[in-house]
Amino acid sequence: MARKISDTRRWGFTILAWGVALLIFFPILWTILTSFKSEADAIASPPKFLFFDWTTQNYAEVQSRSPYFRHFMNSVIISVGSTLLGLLIAVPAAWSMAFQPARRTKDLLMWMLSTKMMPAAGVLIPMYLLFRSWGLLDTRLGITVVLMLINLPIIVWMLYTYFREIPAEILEAARMDGASLRNEIVHVLTPMAVPGIASTLLLNVILAWNEAFWTLNLTTSKAAPLTTFIASYSSPEGLFYAKLSAASTMAIAPILVLGWFSQKQLVRGLTFGAVK
Amino acid sequence: MATRHQKTLARFMVAPSVLLLLGWMIVPLAMTLWFSFQSYNLLSPGMEQFIGWTNYQYFLSDPAFWTAMANTLLLVGGVLVITVGGGILLALLLDQPMFGQGIVRILVIAPFFIMPTVSALVWKNMFMNPVNGLFAWIAKAMGAQPIDFLAQYPLMSIILIVSWQWLPFATLILLTALQSLDSEQMEAAEMDGAGAWAQFTHLVLPHLSRAITVVVLIETIFLLSVFAEILVTTNGGPGYQSTNLTYLVYSQALLQFDVGGASAGGIIAVILANIVAIFLMRMIGKTLE
Numbered sequence: 001m002a003r004k005i006s007d008t009r010r011w012g013f014t015i016l017a018w019g020v021a022l023l024i025f026f027p028i029l030w031t032i033l034t035s036f037k038s039e040a041d042a043i044a045s046p047p048k049f050l051f052f053d054w055t056t057q058n059y060a061e062v063q064s065r066s067p068y069f070r071h072f073m074n075s076v077i078i079s080v081g082s083t084l085l086g087l088l089i090a091v092p093a094a095w096s097m098a099f100q101p102a103r104r105t106k107d108l109l110m111w112m113l114s115t116k117m118m119p120a121a122g123v124l125i126p127m128y129l130l131f132r133s134w135g136l137l138d139t140r141l142g143i144t145v146v147l148m149l150i151n152l153p154i155i156v157w158m159l160y161t162y163f164r165e166i167p168a169e170i171l172e173a174a175r176m177d178g179a180s181l182r183n184e185i186v187h188v189l190t191p192m193a194v195p196g197i198a199s200t201l202l203l204n205v206i207l208a209w210n211e212a213f214w215t216l217n218l219t220t221s222k223a224a225p226l227t228t229f230i231a232s233y234s235s236p237e238g239l240f241y242a243k244l245s246a247a248s249t250m251a252i253a254p255i256l257v258l259g260w261f262s263q264k265q266l267v268r269g270l271t272f273g274a275v276k
Numbered sequence: 277m278a279t280r281h282q283k284t285l286a287r288f289m290v291a292p293s294v295l296l297l298l299g300w301m302i303v304p305l306a307m308t309l310w311f312s313f314q315s316y317n318l319l320s321p322g323m324e325q326f327i328g329w330t331n332y333q334y335f336l337s338d339p340a341f342w343t344a345m346a347n348t349l350l351l352v353g354g355v356l357v358i359t360v361g362g363g364i365l366l367a368l369l370l371d372q373p374m375f376g377q378g379i380v381r382i383l384v385i386a387p388f389f390i391m392p393t394v395s396a397l398v399w400k401n402m403f404m405n406p407v408n409g410l411f412a413w414i415a416k417a418m419g420a421q422p423i424d425f426l427a428q429y430p431l432m433s434i435i436l437i438v439s440w441q442w443l444p445f446a447t448l449i450l451l452t453a454l455q456s457l458d459s460e461q462m463e464a465a466e467m468d469g470a471g472a473w474a475q476f477t478h479l480v481l482p483h484l485s486r487a488i489t490v491v492v493l494i495e496t497i498f499l500l501s502v503f504a505e506i507l508v509t510t511n512g513g514p515g516y517q518s519t520n521l522t523y524l525v526y527s528q529a530l531l532q533f534d535v536g537g538a539s540a541g542g543i544i545a546v547i548l549a550n551i552v553a554i555f556l557m558r559m560i561g562k563t564l565e
Binding site: 006009010011013014016017018020021022024025027028030031034043045046047089090092093095096097100102108110112113114115116117118119120121122123124125126127128129130149152153156206209210212213216217226227228230231233234241244245248251252255256258259260263266267270271274275 | 282283285286287289290292293294296297300301303304305307308311366369370372373374375376377379380381382383384385386387388389390391392393394395397398399401402403408410413416417440443444445448449452453486487490494497500501503504507508521522524525526529530535538539541542543545546548549550552553556557
C-alpha cells in the first residue's frame with residue numbers, strides 16, 4: 001500500500017518538475033526550432049512548433065552574410081587565451097596561499113574578491129581612452145588581457161579552494177623523503193592539482209565566452225567575439241527571426257555543451273567553495 | 277615550519293596576481309577620479325580644464341541620475357527576490373523523487389550558459405515583440421490586446437529576462453545545499469509530528485541560509501553591472517525608464533562624449549558598489565568562517 005502511494009507521488013513530482021523544466025528551457029528550444037524554419041514560418045500565426053518544412057538554409061546564409069567563423073574563432077581565442085593566461089599567473093599564487101598561508105592570506109583573498117565588485121562603469125572611460133591611445137581597441141590582445149584581469153580573482157579563489165583540499169601531510173612526507181622542490185611539484189602536487197585546474201579552466205572559459213560588457217565596449221568588428229556579433233543583429237536584422245535564431249544557436253551551442261559537463265564544478269567554483 | 281627562504285618564495289609567487297589586480301584597480305580608478313574634476317569632452321580635445329565639483333553637481337542634479345539609481349536598485353532587488361524565491365521553490369521540487377531527474381536538471385540549468393546578448397535578443401524579438409512575438413500571439417488567442425512589453429514595462433521586462441538567466445544559478449546552488457541536508461534529522465522531525473511548513477522554516481531554511489547568502493553576494497556582483505541586456509533591448513529607454521547606472525555612464529561617455537560627467541558618474545557608481553560590498557563582505561565573511 002505504502003509503495004503505491006509513493007509511486008503516485010513520484011509520478012506527480014515527475015510531471016510537475018518536467019513541466020517547469022520545459023517551461024524554463026522553452027526559449028532555448030524555441031530558438032533552436034526557429035533556426036530551422038523559413039522566415040515565413042518563423043513568424044507564422046498560429047506559431048508552428050514541429051510541423052514545418054525543416055531547412056538548414058539559415059545557417060548557410062548567416063555564414064555567407066558575415067564572417068561567422070571569424071567571430072567564433074575570436075571567441076575561442078579570447079576565452080581560452082584569457083583563461084590560460086590567468087591560470088599561469090594564478091596557479092603559483094593560489095598554490096603558495098594554500099600551502100604556505102601567511103597571517104594575511106585570508107585578508108588578501110577577501111581583497112581579491114572585492115576587486116571583482118568594482119563596477120565596470122567606474123573604469124570604462126580610462127580603459128577606453130588608454131586602449132584608444134595604445135591602439136588596442138578592437139584587438140584580440142587587448143580584450144584578452146582585460147578578460148584575464150576581470151576573471152583573475154575568481155581563478156585564484158577557485159584554485160585556492162581546490163588546492164587547500166590537497167592534504168599537506170603528503171607534502172611533508174615527500175619532503176621527509178628528501179624530494180626537491182622541483183620533484184615535489186612535478187610528482188606530488190601536479191597530479192593532485194590537475195582536476196582542480198581543469199575545473200577552473202572549464203568554468204572560466206564559460207564566463208569569458210559569455211562576458212558582454214567589455215567585449216561590447218572594446219571590440220567592434222575585427223576582434224569581435226560572438227557576443228558583439230550577435231548584438232549587431234539587434235536591428236534591423238533582428239526582424240529576420242530564422243536567421244537570428246540560426247546565429248544564436250551557433251553562438252550558444254558549444255558553451256551549452258561545455259556547461260552541462262561543468263555543472264558540479266560550477267557550484268563549487270562560483271561559490272568560492274562555500275557550497276559543495 | 278616554513279623557512280625564510282620558503283617565505284620569500286611564497287611572496288614571490290603571490291606577487292604577480294596582487295600587482296596585476298592592484299594595477300587594474302588603482303590606475304583606471306585614479307584616472308576616472310582625475311577626469312571627474314575636469315571639463316573634458318572627446319569632441320573638443322585640448323580644451324580640458326579643472327572645474328572642481330561641477331561634474332558632480334551636474335550629475336547629482338540631473339533627474340536621469342536619480343532615475344538610474346532607482347532603476348539599478350529595482351533591477352538588483354527585483355532579480356534577487358525572483359531568483360532566490362523561485363530558486364528555493366525549484367530546488368525543493370527538484371529534490372523530490374522523480375523520473376529523469378538528471379535531464380530535468382540539465383534543462384533547468386541551461387539558461388545560465390546563454391550569452392546575455394543572445395537571451396536579450398531572443399526575448400525581445402521572439403517573445404516580447406508586440407506583432408510577431410509569442411506573447412502577442414497568446415494574448416490574441418485569448419482575445420486580449422497584445423502588450424508592447426519593452427515599450428510599456430521596459431524595466432520589468434528586463435528584470436524578467438535577467439531573472440531567467442539567473443534563476444538556474446540560484447536553483448543549482450540551493451539544490452546542492454539542500455542535498456547535503458541530513459535526512460535522518462528530517463525523518464526525526466517528521467516522527468515528532470512536525471508538519472511540512474514547520475520542517476521547512478525550522479530545518480530547511482536555516483540549513484540553506486549560507487547558500488542563500490552566497491547566491492545573494494554573487495548575483496549582486498553581476499547584477500550591479502547589467503549592461504548588454506539593456507543595450508540590446510531598450511537602449512535605456514523609453515526616456516530613462518530602463519537606464520541603470522552602468523548604462524548611464526556608458527551613454528554619457530561613449531554616446532555623448534562627455535568624459536568628465538561620465539567619470540563623475542563612474543565614481544558615484546564605485547562608491548555605491550563599495551557600500552553594498554562592505555555590507556556583503558561582512559555577511560559572507562561571517563558565513564564562510
